[in-house]
Amino acid sequence: MPLVCVCSPKGGVGKTTLAANLAYTLARGGSKVLAIDFDVQNALRLHFGVPLSDGRGFVARSAESPDWSQAILTTGGNIFVLPYGDVSEAQRIEFESNLANDAHFLARGLQTVLNYPGLIIVADFPPGPGPALKAMTDLADLHLVVMLADTASLSLLPQIENEKMIGGALNHKAGHFFVLNQSDSRRNISRDVTAFMQQRLGDRLLGVVNRDESVAEANASQQSIFDFSQVSAAAFDIELVGKRVAALLDIKVGDGELQAPLTSR
DSSP states (O other), X not given: OOEEEEEOSSSSSSHHHHHXXXXXXXXXXXXXXEEEEOOTTOOGGGXXXXXXXXXXXXXXXXXXXXXXXXXXXXXXXXXXXXXOOOOOHHHHHHHHHHHHHOTTHHHXXXXXXXXXXXXXXXXXXXXXXXXXXXXXXXXXXXXXXXXXXXXXXXXXXXXXXXXXSXXXXXXXXXXXXXXXXXXXXXXXXXXXXXXXXXHHHGGGEEEEEEOXXXXXXXXXXXXXXXXXXXXXXXXXXXXXXXXXXXXXXXXXXXXXXXSSOSOOO
């Protein structure tokens, strides 16, 4: 049950889009993939064709049942989605309080999916530190930190390197790695930041995703970059990131051939 956390110290870096397309990449390899949204914006579901009007999710259900798997939605193919859901402010506060104060709250909620054979989990988190990201530290196999090829992201790199984002190491298993998103070779600053990040991070930089208008167009049509434009630069870059994640976690093609359906919509 490999579990990959996609996070970032800042917003606006394309983190949720990258998380969704990473899930698509791993599913294209033959594995069953569950995409989980820990962001109150509840936007991850939109990348998998879940209607905007569908407000179901696990956060509201967490107050009713310790098993969050009952909120999983099927999307067709090898991908399943566990949305945050449309919740009230009181529900959000209660959920985050449980994450912060109950050390076993997250593990209980995810117990069913954590024990599901061959399932790969890709979890998307809101930007910056938060109770969900902190609670996931001991459960996750790998953290993927998304940054932009700009000076704002560059200035936040020490926050990650010095373990200041959550007050300690992000991950205690395979560790944390980086993806540099929206690198633009037409801009001097973007080229310079990309070159610096490549030199500074070395093997911890799993990939550079080039700026590509196909990504925004794919999002607008609620498609993966692979379904929208398989030959685009971004599709190539993200697929390479997926292969490197799979290699780090020893994910074999076809590991997700499950004996029974995960859930039904």
